[in-house]
Amino acid sequence: MASAPDGNGYWLVSAAGQVHAYGSAKHHGDSPDSYRGTIVDLAATPDGSGYWITSSSGQIFSYGSARHHGGAARSGSDPVTGITSTPTGEGYWQVVADHQVSPNGDARFFGTLLLDEAYDRKYPSFTGTVGAWGGHTNGRIPSSLLCRVERGDHRLRCDAATALLALDAAFREEFNETLRVTDTYRSYDGQVRTRGRWCQQRMCYKAAIPGTSNHGWGLAIDIGSGVNSFGTPQHEWMRQNAGQFGWIHPLWAQQGGSNPEPWHWEFTGTG
Ligand SMILES: [Zn+2]
Structure with a gap:
């Protein structure tokens, strides 16, 4: 889920990759029809003119003005569970297995909780x-x-x-x-x-x-x-x-x- 920049709307994405835009949020596209993976989250660029959706296997699909910066490589069985844009919109973090972080684009790594x-x-x-x-x-x-x-x-x-x-x-x-x-x-x-x-x-x-x-x-x-x-x-x-x-x-x-x-x-x- 992501908020529209003005707070008057938001995007939701289904597991099948259908993006639903509400209020002031604008629809920029859904995952390709041929895609069979599971979509888990959506992040919007700060100005709302684009968004990324990520699959549980780490794949990223980019829409509107959102640029692709790669995704967490699939390895082992740790699923990606979420995505968040950086303030510039030139990168994003993916959450892996609920507590790891995979930085992409201008996103940097600051640590994770892991004992x-x-x-x-x-x-x-x-x-x-x-x-x-x-x-x-x-x-x-x-x-x-x-x-x-x-x-x-x-x-x-x-x-x-x-x-x-x-x-x-x-x-x-x-x-x-x-x-x-x-x-x-x-x-x-x-x-x-x-x-x-x-x-x-x-x-x-x-x-x-x-x-x-x-x-x-x-x-x-x-x-x-x-x-x-x-x-x-x-x-x-x-x-x-x-x-x-x-x-x-x-x-x-x-x-x-x-x-x-x-x-x-x-x-x-x-x-
Ligand atoms: Zn080694």
């Missing part, structure tokens, strides 16, 4: 869109089934390793620098160690519960080369281009996600 234990209860599996394969358990994949990533002693599932090489080639073309990989496959024991280190600092939530990390499937990488900070040209380039090579930045790791980690990317396949 460490509550996080562990809500996201015990730390899920992205990748998972089990090959009949092995997390962190116990024989190294013969993994492919060496050329730099250092890093291994990934072979299709992910291949896709990383292609991604690296494109990255080098752009930045004249190799995409530095700091972590790849992590054994179960390695996950226990990582978790222990964070728990000692009372920040257990910063590492997945052992046996649940996507690093344990050989499908996650941590990278440096500037990608490891939000807002850098390298990070922005990854956001724009990594998807072509099957690599995504899971929602929880994005700026405004439940555990922001600009360096953590996951392989979902290129098919």
